[in-house]
Amino acid sequence: MADIKKELMKPRPIFNPEGNDDPAKRGILHGDTTNIFNLNVIKYE
Structure with a gap:
């Protein structure tokens, strides 16, 4: 059971x-771990 x-x-x-x-590939669960929240594209107004 521990191995499972x-x-x-x-x-x-x-x-x-x-x-x-x-x-389209982003996701919290079972998604790609790269750039889930891409902070490099935040624009400040």
């Missing part, structure tokens, strides 16, 4: 340098 939990709960990287920046 390890497989289900394996950690995901915080930053994926090979990830996709496309907004």
Whole structure:
């Protein structure tokens, strides 16, 4: 049973340098970990 939990709960990287920046690919759950919230494109008014 412990082996199953390890497989289900394996950690995901915080930053994926090979990830996709496309907004359609972003997601909190099961999404790409790169640029979930892309702070480089924030525009201040």
